[in-house]
Amino acid sequence: xxxxxxxxxxGYTLTDKIAKRVSPALKKLAxxxxxxxxxxxxxxxxxxxxxxxxxxxxxEAWLLLGRSLHALKDYSRALAVxxxxxxxxxxxxxxxxxxxxxxxxxxxxxxxxxxxxxxxEFNPGDPQVMAVLGMAYLKSKHSQAAVDxxxxxxxxxxxxxxxxxxxxxxxxxxxxxxxxxxxxDLGAQMLRFVLENGGADxxxxxxxxxxxxxxxxxxxxxLEHYSQALKFAPNDRRxxxxxxxxxxxxxxxxxxxxEIDRIRLKEPDVPELPWNSELVDIFMIxxxxxxxxxxxxxxxxxxxxxxxxxxxxxxxxxAEAMRNLRNYxxxxxxxLRAIEAEPDELEFYYADMLVxxxxxxxxxxxxxxxxxxxxxxxxNLIKRFTILLESCTSQDDQKILALLQDAVRKLxxxxxxxxxxxxxxxxxxxxxxxxxxxxxxLNLKPDHEEAWLGKIAALEALGQxxxxxxxxxxxxxxxEALEGAYKSYLERWPDNFNIRxxxxxxxxxxxxxxxxxxxxxxxxxxxxxxxxxxxxLAYAYRKTGRYxxxxxxxxxxxxxxxxxxxxLVEYSGCLERTGAVHFAVSxxxxxxxxxENSPEIALALGILxxxxxxxxxxxxxxxxxxxxxxxxxxxxxxxxVIARKNGDPGDGxxxxxxxxxRRKQKTGKNA
Numbered sequence: 001x002x003x004x005x006x007x008x009x010x011g012y013t014l015t016d017k018i019a020k021r022v023s024p025a026l027k028k029l030a031x032x033x034x035x036x037x038x039x040x041x042x043x044x045x046x047x048x049x050x051x052x053x054x055x056x057x058x059x060e061a062w063l064l065l066g067r068s069l070h071a072l073k074d075y076s077r078a079l080a081v082x083x084x085x086x087x088x089x090x091x092x093x094x095x096x097x098x099x100x101x102x103x104x105x106x107x108x109x110x111x112x113x114x115x116x117x118x119x120x121e122f123n124p125g126d127p128q129v130m131a132v133l134g135m136a137y138l139k140s141k142h143s144q145a146a147v148d149x150x151x152x153x154x155x156x157x158x159x160x161x162x163x164x165x166x167x168x169x170x171x172x173x174x175x176x177x178x179x180x181x182x183x184x185d186l187g188a189q190m191l192r193f194v195l196e197n198g199g200a201d202x203x204x205x206x207x208x209x210x211x212x213x214x215x216x217x218x219x220x221x222x223l224e225h226y227s228q229a230l231k232f233a234p235n236d237r238r239x240x241x242x243x244x245x246x247x248x249x250x251x252x253x254x255x256x257x258x259e260i261d262r263i264r265l266k267e268p269d270v271p272e273l274p275w276n277s278e279l280v281d282i283f284m285i286x287x288x289x290x291x292x293x294x295x296x297x298x299x300x301x302x303x304x305x306x307x308x309x310x311x312x313x314x315x316x317x318x319a320e321a322m323r324n325l326r327n328y329x330x331x332x333x334x335x336l337r338a339i340e341a342e343p344d345e346l347e348f349y350y351a352d353m354l355v356x357x358x359x360x361x362x363x364x365x366x367x368x369x370x371x372x373x374x375x376x377x378x379x380n381l382i383k384r385f386t387i388l389l390e391s392c393t394s395q396d397d398q399k400i401l402a403l404l405q406d407a408v409r410k411l412x413x414x415x416x417x418x419x420x421x422x423x424x425x426x427x428x429x430x431x432x433x434x435x436x437x438x439x440x441x442l443n444l445k446p447d448h449e450e451a452w453l454g455k456i457a458a459l460e461a462l463g464q465x466x467x468x469x470x471x472x473x474x475x476x477x478x479x480e481a482l483e484g485a486y487k488s489y490l491e492r493w494p495d496n497f498n499i500r501x502x503x504x505x506x507x508x509x510x511x512x513x514x515x516x517x518x519x520x521x522x523x524x525x526x527x528x529x530x531x532x533x534x535x536x537l538a539y540a541y542r543k544t545g546r547y548x549x550x551x552x553x554x555x556x557x558x559x560x561x562x563x564x565x566x567x568l569v570e571y572s573g574c575l576e577r578t579g580a581v582h583f584a585v586s587x588x589x590x591x592x593x594x595x596e597n598s599p600e601i602a603l604a605l606g607i608l609x610x611x612x613x614x615x616x617x618x619x620x621x622x623x624x625x626x627x628x629x630x631x632x633x634x635x636x637x638x639x640x641v642i643a644r645k646n647g648d649p650g651d652g653x654x655x656x657x658x659x660x661x662r663r664k665q666k667t668g669k670n671a
């Protein structure tokens with residue numbers, strides 16, 4: 001039996017013991033456990049859904065349901081069910097463990113950590129819980145905490161190879177993090193331990209060890225690590241530049257030149273230069289940038305600047321790395337140092353314009369534009385950024401609109417200008433024009449996130465406008481365009497919680513309940529306890545015939561709000577639709593004893609009794625409902641239906657008249 005299967009079985013303990021008991025609920029729990037053992041998770045979910053929605057289920061039913069949903073990769077619903085279980089069993093280590101594991105599977109380790117810490121609190125010393133917590137720490141970038149927890153796990157279970165491998169992985173990540181923080185001695189110790197104790201050897205580990213050894217002055221060791229890295233990746237020019245750099249540091253110019261010649265065989269654009277250590281290191285940094293290794297490029301640049309005199313070109317290279325890491329403040333500071341050293345270098349001002357624009361530092365952008373202009377910079381480039389700056393800082397919408405239109409005519413189709421033009425049109429209510437510019441932006445730059453958001457905003461505004469005026473053009477009122485924009489956006493940026501919620505509510509409005517349910521389920525991952533979200537999801541389930549799924553959520557909501565009569569009626573309606581009529585009647589009759597003055601409960605009971613062919617009871621409850629709310633036409637409408645069904649058209653007409661009177665009263669009051 002596989003390890004994964006064994007882990008699943010641990011959630012289904014005491015199956016034989018349960019089966020011997022007489023309680024029907026526990027017998028169903030045992031059946032679900034057996035289905036889980038056979039990996040028939042769908043059957044387990046069906047049985048547990050029935051058990052929870054249609055009876056007084058034991059708390060373990062929620063735990064097993066959550067585990068079964070997780071096994072079916074229905075992670076968001078699993079989290080909601082685990083949340084319900086933990087409200088029933090707030091000291092359950094297993095509940096917190098499985099919920100945390102599900103968050104890890106979803107790629108949300110920061111949400112997993114507090115749950116797993118709770119699990120360990122209620123089950124201290126469990127190496128499996130420690131291992132999962134260590135992984136959550138590692139993935140949420142808390143490498144020291146990960147190392148500490150894995151070390152405890154290894155000490156508790158020294159023969160568990162899986163935990164030991166995870167411990168080595170944590171040491172690798174922590175060692176690299178320490179080196180990035182310039183704590184090379186401790187970082188190198190950790191990395192050497194990983195290498196010497198069975199960690200995964202490869203170019204990544206060797207490059208990090210090589211860099212650490214070099215910073216510690218151990219050039220021969222650094223060269224050995226880079227040479228080993230080259231065996232794993234012989235065509236990786238980053239490694240060859242690193243080797244050339246070490247050869248230069250060792251004073252071995254001949255070997256360094258040979259290494260550069262090997263690079264030139266693959267890349268003829270490498271120039272023939274009188275190579276020295278500084279030039280080699282600059283080309284090494286550029287190789288990291290070309291490969292998109294922004295962190296390595298930033299680290300190598302900082303190492304260069306720390307060990308040598310300031311070099312404006314290296315500051316500029318470091319700024320480019322920091323820009324791609326979205327550390328705009330650091331990028332701007334490096335460019336200021338470069339400009340301070342070479343105030344007449346126009347390229348540094350151009351780079352600062354881009355960094356300041358992307359970082360939304362409009363004061364810095366203004367200074368960079370002024371510097372570029374004073375050096376006679378490219379007029380079109382300066383004009384483009386000047387207009388973009390004004391579009392973000394001016395309050396004169398009409399002036400900005402005219403400026404942007406003129407810029408697009410003269411400078412051509414440029415994504416940022418067209419996007420700004422879309423925003424300007426949106427601000428003053430020119431919605432079709434805004435739509436057009438956002439779409440033109442996306443035609444040139446399909447991954448322009450702000451343009452997608454602008455398109456969605458314009459379509460939403462068009463939809464609202466079409467609801468307030470007649471005669472709109474079809475393309476302005478077509479909901480398919482908005483639905484398509486939501487879909488395209490979420491395919492690219494699936495973790496935007498707000499947009500997913502907006503789309504779900506939009507789909508509800510246009511009666512696409514199945515699609516809405518999918519989005520609402522995904523939102524549960526962020527807010528598994530949100531009662532409003534659960535209520536809307538239960539509504540979507542009811543609209544798509546998923547009455548049992550709705551009943552499971554509604555029952556949990558009722559536990560939080562037992563006096564919510566509307567919830568109670570919705571829940572009983574779901575029970576009836578799933579065939580649990582007797583339980584629905586029982587629930588409503590108990591509620592009727594508590595809320596005798598509720599016309600809604602009396603009405604629901606009347607309808608249920610009619611459907612059960614208990615006509616006298618149906619009339620009794622419907623008369624009660626009519627007496628309790630003298631303006632509601634529904635009790636008489638149902639009495640008319642029942643009368644006709646029983647072959648009494650005379651009474652049916654009377655009840656119709658009474659219902660009509662009440663409808664008129666209601667209409668008159670609303671008018």
